[in-house]
Amino acid sequence: MKLPMVIVGILVGAVLGIAGIVIYPILGLLSPLLGMFIGACAGGVAGVFTLKYSVLSYQRSVEAKSTMCRLDAYFGIFAATIFGGILGLIATFWVLTILYGRMNHVQLLTGIAFGAFLGGFPTVIYVRRYIRELKEIQYAKYLVSLPENAGNLIKSIIGQMRYRKKVQDDVMAELAGHFEDELRDCKTNEEREQKARRLIEDFGDAKLLAVLLRRAKKRCRPLWRTVVARTFQTIGVLILCLALYTTWFLTGKPVISVDYLEIINQMSRPQITDTDNAWPHYEKAFSLLVEPNESLKRMAAFKNYREAVYLQFNKLTTTEQLEIRKWVEQNNAAWQEFAAGSLKPYSYRKVEYNEKDESDKMLWNIILPHLGTLSDLAKAGIWRCRMEIEQGQPHLAVADCLAIVRAGKHLQNNKMSTVEQLVGSSLAGLGCAEIEHIAATQDLSAEDLEQLGQQLTKIYPDGYPLTNLEGEKIMFLDVVQHLFTDGGPGGGHLIPKRFLDFELRTSGVHERPNEHLIVPYTATAMTHIRRDETIDKANEIYDQLNKTIKISPYDRHINRIKTSDEILTELPRYKYSLFHIFLPGSDRVSESELVYRGKTQYEATLTILALQQWQMEKGDYPETLNNLVESGYLKELPMDPFSDQPLVYKRTADNFTLYSVGLNFKDDGGQVYRDEKGKPQLWHDEFGDAVFWPVQKSEVEQ
Numbered sequence: 001m002k003l004p005m006v007i008v009g010i011l012v013g014a015v016l017g018i019a020g021i022v023i024y025p026i027l028g029l030l031s032p033l034l035g036m037f038i039g040a041c042a043g044g045v046a047g048v049f050t051l052k053y054s055v056l057s058y059q060r061s062v063e064a065k066s067t068m069c070r071l072d073a074y075f076g077i078f079a080a081t082i083f084g085g086i087l088g089l090i091a092t093f094w095v096l097t098i099l100y101g102r103m104n105h106v107q108l109l110t111g112i113a114f115g116a117f118l119g120g121f122p123t124v125i126y127v128r129r130y131i132r133e134l135k136e137i138q139y140a141k142y143l144v145s146l147p148e149n150a151g152n153l154i155k156s157i158i159g160q161m162r163y164r165k166k167v168q169d170d171v172m173a174e175l176a177g178h179f180e181d182e183l184r185d186c187k188t189n190e191e192r193e194q195k196a197r198r199l200i201e202d203f204g205d206a207k208l209l210a211v212l213l214r215r216a217k218k219r220c221r222p223l224w225r226t227v228v229a230r231t232f233q234t235i236g237v238l239i240l241c242l243a244l245y246t247t248w249f250l251t252g253k254p255v256i257s258v259d260y261l262e263i264i265n266q267m268s269r270p271q272i273t274d275t276d277n278a279w280p281h282y283e284k285a286f287s288l289l290v291e292p293n294e295s296l297k298r299m300a301a302f303k304n305y306r307e308a309v310y311l312q313f314n315k316l317t318t319t320e321q322l323e324i325r326k327w328v329e330q331n332n333a334a335w336q337e338f339a340a341g342s343l344k345p346y347s348y349r350k351v352e353y354n355e356k357d358e359s360d361k362m363l364w365n366i367i368l369p370h371l372g373t374l375s376d377l378a379k380a381g382i383w384r385c386r387m388e389i390e391q392g393q394p395h396l397a398v399a400d401c402l403a404i405v406r407a408g409k410h411l412q413n414n415k416m417s418t419v420e421q422l423v424g425s426s427l428a429g430l431g432c433a434e435i436e437h438i439a440a441t442q443d444l445s446a447e448d449l450e451q452l453g454q455q456l457t458k459i460y461p462d463g464y465p466l467t468n469l470e471g472e473k474i475m476f477l478d479v480v481q482h483l484f485t486d487g488g489p490g491g492g493h494l495i496p497k498r499f500l501d502f503e504l505r506t507s508g509v510h511e512r513p514n515e516h517l518i519v520p521y522t523a524t525a526m527t528h529i530r531r532d533e534t535i536d537k538a539n540e541i542y543d544q545l546n547k548t549i550k551i552s553p554y555d556r557h558i559n560r561i562k563t564s565d566e567i568l569t570e571l572p573r574y575k576y577s578l579f580h581i582f583l584p585g586s587d588r589v590s591e592s593e594l595v596y597r598g599k600t601q602y603e604a605t606l607t608i609l610a611l612q613q614w615q616m617e618k619g620d621y622p623e624t625l626n627n628l629v630e631s632g633y634l635k636e637l638p639m640d641p642f643s644d645q646p647l648v649y650k651r652t653a654d655n656f657t658l659y660s661v662g663l664n665f666k667d668d669g670g671q672v673y674r675d676e677k678g679k680p681q682l683w684h685d686e687f688g689d690a691v692f693w694p695v696q697k698s699e700v701e702q
Helices: 002-025 032-064 067-100 105-143 148-161 166-182 187-203 206-220 223-250 260-269 279-288 294-299 317-331 332-344 370-390 394-412 417-441 446-459 469-483 497-504 515-527 533-547 555-560 563-569 578-587 587-619 623-630 695-701
Strands: 646-653 657-660 689-694
Touching: 105 148, 148 166, 148 187, 148 206, 166 187, 166 206, 223 497, 223 515, 260 469, 279 332, 279 370, 294 317, 317 332, 332 370, 332 394, 332 695, 370 394, 370 417, 394 417, 394 446, 417 446, 417 587, 417 689, 446 587, 469 533, 469 578, 497 515, 497 533, 515 657, 533 563, 563 578, 578 623, 587 623, 587 657, 587 689
Parallel strands: none
Antiparallel strands: 646 657, 657 689
């Protein structure tokens, strides 16, 4: 066979495949796989015709003992079996993609496997038939001169040897030669039959003889053949084991044995009566809240209400005042419920799964929509305070600020979510900052200042709470029981499909994933540590983080204590993939600095109130903060978590400065950082101190 004939056969397969596609839209078939079926069959038919030329070429190579002809024939058989079917399939897929757009990966993979089978199956049948014909030719060549019973024995032995064709030919020639030597002296056919029968009896069982011959030939083969054979056998066994292992791995199911939702609810529920619970009031406030309209949301004063330039309501434009006042009045009922809830000793919200989605019974999927609403209510409270100050009612403004701080404390006490704790700390800091503004601009008596300090102190009788990661740890353990099997080596393995779904959800992708992604995720799951080790590692990391969070930012900086991100970088990516997905949502150690900022703000507010009270009662500010503690104005010195000293206090001629050295851990002399527009920034990563007094007062005066 000439090489161009192989190419012609391949092209015919592709053309027939495209022809099958043309039929597809005409008939209006329901599935693209049917079009693939037509193309694959067409390719298979082309493969059969190509194979016939290859067989003829092989026969010529045997007769002429030509190596080149034999290689040409082998290539033709390969082309017929593979290219004929596959190229017909590819043509089908290509046309379908143009006609019908992107195809499902499951359909594609199924079609490829199906097409390869259909393309190769006819040729395999033809090859097997041809091999049988060759065997018959070989039998006729060697056994033509032997009695029938001797020929049948040799055929039986050769058929049961199950060894390489060349070895079978050699054994057949040897056995035939043995019989011919023994029968050479026989004169008649009857005599040959009888002697052949005796020889057959001497040979014994044909199957046993075939096994012995095969073993003998194997022992006699060269060492390199033995090594190659054992290597391929080992590879085959390993592939089979890998296939079985992968099947077992992919079919794993999680066992939900622990109700972590109930554990979370029990952990967060205080031992109080329902009448002491603030949550029903907050829920009612949520339902009453009127959200700001788009015009109000775009207003600079409304968006940037924390900036010093907007602290005085009467400095706003008339339009700004009217719009904000209208919104605040619309939310009077919501604010009254919010304020009533803040007076309760505790806020308990029972955590529940989303009833609409039965497939997502995981703590991870529980959303916290109320946080945005609480922030809007706090914003309404801040504007309410500023309007009350304008109306000459500072006592009402102070009461509203205290309500915001108390609501923040309620969120901080929630052990389930670190996000709620951080939002709570932010609300408390917002209320404290507004109290400082009131103290700077309003004439509060010494009695008012003392009472305000006492009320602030009562909000945190056990001290300002730091971040608690116990709820997040429970959430991680709940993720483990949903993503891992229970039992088996290492306590269970990561389930690839669930792992893929989880990572896509954490990335914000809610569409059905492409099926081809399961392959890399299966490999990742196989390399991931097992369930028991995952739980042990989670306990170790969260225990380490909980200890680190209790250490001040300054001590962490001096002792170079690792952050969450630094801990993660030490863990191999694929071995600890679940940790790299779950933990980086935020750096809990760095986030705890936000809580320390809130703690510093709270203690600075108490210190400012005490200093103002001291000045009103004694006519001047104290020499040091120690005077406040010794005289009972403060319970303890306000320590700066960003240094190893108390907050920096400097008395001036008729005022004072109170500040923290800030995030750069360096005393910049009480200079606050200002951006290019001159706006002060309380906390900056690299420059300036966190100045609590008199920054806001001086900004107001400007």
